[in-house]
Amino acid sequence: xxxxxxxxxxxxxxxxxxxxxxxxxxxxxxxxxxxxxxxxxxxxxxxxxxxxxxxxxxxxxxxxxxxxxxxxxxxxxxxxxxxxxxxxxxxxxxxxxxxxxxxxxxxxxxxxxxxxxxxxxxxxxxxxxxxxxxxxxxxxxxxxxxxxxxxxxxxxxxxxxxxxxxxxxxxxxxxxxxxxxxxxxxxxxxxxxxxxxxxxxxxxxxxxxxxxxxxxxxxxxxxxxxxxxxxxxxxxxxxxxxxxxxxxxxxxxxxxxxxxxxxxxxxxxxxxxxxxxxxxxxxxxxxxxxxxxxxxxxxxxxxxxxxxxxxxxxxxxxxxxxxxxxxxxxxxxxxxxxxxxxxxxxxxxxxxxxxxxxxxxxxxxxxxxxxxxxxxxxxxxxxxxxxxxxxxxxxxxxxxxxxxxxxxxxxxxxxxxxxxxxxxxxxxxxxxxxxxxxxx
Amino acid sequence: xxxxxxxxxxxxxxxxxxxxxxxxxxxxxxxxxxxxxxxxxxxxxxxxxxxxxxxxxxxxxxxxxxxxxxxxxxxxxxxxxxxxxxxxxxxxxxxxxxxxxxxxxxxxxxxxxxxxxxxxxxxxxxxxxxxxxxxxxxxxxxxxxxxxxxxxxxxxxxxxxxxxxxxxxxxxxxxx
Numbered sequence: 001x002x003x004x005x006x007x008x009x010x011x012x013x014x015x016x017x018x019x020x021x022x023x024x025x026x027x028x029x030x031x032x033x034x035x036x037x038x039x040x041x042x043x044x045x046x047x048x049x050x051x052x053x054x055x056x057x058x059x060x061x062x063x064x065x066x067x068x069x070x071x072x073x074x075x076x077x078x079x080x081x082x083x084x085x086x087x088x089x090x091x092x093x094x095x096x097x098x099x100x101x102x103x104x105x106x107x108x109x110x111x112x113x114x115x116x117x118x119x120x121x122x123x124x125x126x127x128x129x130x131x132x133x134x135x136x137x138x139x140x141x142x143x144x145x146x147x148x149x150x151x152x153x154x155x156x157x158x159x160x161x162x163x164x165x166x167x168x169x170x171x172x173x174x175x176x177x178x179x180x181x182x183x184x185x186x187x188x189x190x191x192x193x194x195x196x197x198x199x200x201x202x203x204x205x206x207x208x209x210x211x212x213x214x215x216x217x218x219x220x221x222x223x224x225x226x227x228x229x230x231x232x233x234x235x236x237x238x239x240x241x242x243x244x245x246x247x248x249x250x251x252x253x254x255x256x257x258x259x260x261x262x263x264x265x266x267x268x269x270x271x272x273x274x275x276x277x278x279x280x281x282x283x284x285x286x287x288x289x290x291x292x293x294x295x296x297x298x299x300x301x302x303x304x305x306x307x308x309x310x311x312x313x314x315x316x317x318x319x320x321x322x323x324x325x326x327x328x329x330x331x332x333x334x335x336x337x338x339x340x341x342x343x344x345x346x347x348x349x350x351x352x353x354x355x356x357x358x359x360x361x362x363x364x365x366x367x368x369x370x371x372x373x374x375x376x377x378x379x380x381x382x383x384x385x386x387x388x389x390x391x392x393x394x395x396x397x398x399x400x401x402x403x404x405x406x407x408x409x410x411x412x413x414x415x416x417x418x419x420x421x422x423x424x425x426x427x428x429x430x431x432x433x434x435x436x437x438x439x440x
Numbered sequence: 441x442x443x444x445x446x447x448x449x450x451x452x453x454x455x456x457x458x459x460x461x462x463x464x465x466x467x468x469x470x471x472x473x474x475x476x477x478x479x480x481x482x483x484x485x486x487x488x489x490x491x492x493x494x495x496x497x498x499x500x501x502x503x504x505x506x507x508x509x510x511x512x513x514x515x516x517x518x519x520x521x522x523x524x525x526x527x528x529x530x531x532x533x534x535x536x537x538x539x540x541x542x543x544x545x546x547x548x549x550x551x552x553x554x555x556x557x558x559x560x561x562x563x564x565x566x567x568x569x570x571x572x573x574x575x576x577x578x579x580x581x582x583x584x585x586x587x588x589x590x591x592x593x594x595x596x597x598x599x600x601x602x603x604x605x606x607x608x609x610x611x612x613x614x615x616x
Contacts, residue, residue, distance in 0.1 A: 005584070006478055006583065006584035007583065007584045010583050010584070130513060130517060132520075132521075136520070136521060137521050137523075138517040138518070138520060138521050138523075139517075140523055140525065141514050141517065141518055141535060141536070141539065142525045142528065142532065142535045144538075146539075147538040147539060147542075150538065150539050150542040150543070151538065151542055154542040154543075154545055154546045157546055157549070158545065158546065158549050161549055161550075161553060165553070169479075169582070172582045173478070173582040173583060175582075176579035176580070176581070176582045176583055177579075177583065194582075195476060195581055195582065196476050196477050196478060196479075196581050196582050197474050197475065197476055197564070198473075198474060198475040198477075198484060198485075198488060198491075199474065199559075199560055199563035199564060199567070200560050200564075201477065201480040202485070202491055202493050202563075203493045203495050203555075203556045203559045203560050203563075204480075204556060204560075205480050205493075206493035206495045206496065206556075207493075207495045207552050207553070207555065207556040210495060210496060210499045210548075210552050211549065211552060214499070214545055214548055214549060214552075217541075217545075218545055221538070221541060221542070225538055228538075426478065426479040426480070427479070429478050429479035430479040430480060430481070434455040434481060434483070435453060435454050435455060435584075436454055436455055436456045437453075437454040437456055437457055437608070438456050
């Protein structure tokens with residue numbers, strides 16, 4: 001029998017908002033150091049030019065675009081968990097969705113930096129928007145890159161709105177539980193006067209349901225559009241209709257893995273959360289990883305099959321190059337991480353083993369970064385004309401910027417867990433049996 | 441100017457007590473009831489007669505506005521500087537799809553938020569609330585207590601208090 005009550009949920013959340021301890025400060029120090037490396041490297045690149053980024057001719061897209069697609073993928077799981085699993089009433093959603101939503105917002109914030117870093121002249125980033133940049137020349141509406149600008153900015157706006165909307169009742173709970181006047185003042189403003197009246201709940205819940213209904217197709221559209229950045233070109237390895245569903249499955253795969261990477265330490269950091277974020281909730285995530293991992297494996301094999309079956313020489317050459325060319329180590333490591341490492345999750349004992357889940361989630365994250373690297377770099381390195389074939393050489397600047405992006409992402413997450421409720425208080429209460437006199 | 445409040449508010453530990461009391465108060469012909477709960481509960485909606493929200497109309501309106509803006513944006517900008525691409529029509533409908541979808545979604549979301557805020561403000565304005573500090577500072581509604589506010593005339597107060605007591609309200613406060 002669970003000991004969770006309305007009051008215990010409030011207490012656990014309030015406990016997580018207490019002033020941070022030594023471990024938190026040390027971790028934040030490490031995170032800020034990583035961020036510092038990234039900021040330094042980006043400044044260096046701005047001062048010395050894009051030659052420090054590792055991109056060359058013909059590999060015009062390198063680690064930055066890989067990072068962009070990786071972080072957008074991570075950002076997928078939050079909205080999937082909040083919206084899609086809300087609509088289908090998945091029971092394991094309630095305890096983990098708040099942290100996943102926060103993860104989405106911070107991941108999309110991180111992803112949004114990479115096109116700006118990639119363009120080199122970051123100060124001209126607004127040329128991406130519908131703005132007549134030179135000689136009154138408007139942007140090209142037929143380009144999937146422009147669709148991506150709309151998709152990513154819409155996704156970010158909706159994710160932020162969804163996140164803030166979900167937070168309002170919980171901030172009101174925190175406000176009412178605060179002893180300090182200053183904190184109470186802060187949370188009063190943040191909760192915009194929410195007091196749980198029937199009028200507030202009625203419109204709030206209807207709005208929330210609509211948000212979920214609208215956000216669901218958005219989850220699928222955003223990564224489909226990201227995939228069209230590649231698929232609408234004629235480069236071998238990119239020009240394929242399987243890309244949209246393949247990218248969506250991959251994004252859910254990596255996003256769910258990142259949810260585990262974040263939730264497992266969160267559960268350890270706040271012991272009260274162990275009763276709320278149950279092993280069966282993590283198991284639900286593991287099942288999602290297993291399913292999407294199989295979809296990703298299927299997509300990999302279909303790509304190879306179609307390259308063979310189509311008889312297209314350039315496709316065949318590219319798909320020979322990926323596993324047996326100079327970049328083969330990246331390919332085989334990707335296959336191990338994405339296709340093999342998740343297979344032990346078929347066994348319930350492993351699905352419910354927390355250290356194993358954490359380890360697998362890290363492997364999947366690594367694998368999904370490598371998948372994007374394989375897609376972006378190998379196709380460009382080995383396209384139609386052998387004269388133009390090239391190799392990719394990593395530069396320290398792009399590696400440091402990638403490390404810095406993790407620092408940026410985790411910095412926001414660390415701040416979030418200390419100032420905002422990282423559990424969805426109202427929804428957790430809604431999932432409990434209400435206190436009834438007549439059932440006693 | 442502050443609205444004068446005349447009526448009763450009570451707090452409950454148990455949800456079913458509160459629902460029974462609401463039903464009985466509504467039988468007395470009092471409909472303008474406000475409840476406080478830590479989380480949304482369908483039992484209360486049923487007790488209050490299943491009121492409906494009009495937020496979806498705002499969402500639908502926003503979706504149409506977004507799609508309309510998208511069509512205008514693409515057509516005017518494309519025609520302002522003709523940029524032929526691969527022999528495709530200058531104004532091409534299929535390529536509008538992703539942008540219309542994204543703009544439709546974003547405007548629908550903004551209008552949903554706007555609709556929620558406006559409707560909550562309208563309902564809050566329509567109902568009167570106790571003005572005492574005790575009510576304003578009561579901090580368990582978002583924690584673990586259920587509350588009911590019933591604005592009523594002075595001669596109805598006793599009847600309402602009696603109903604609350606019958607269903608074992610934890611606290612009953614008269615304000616007139």
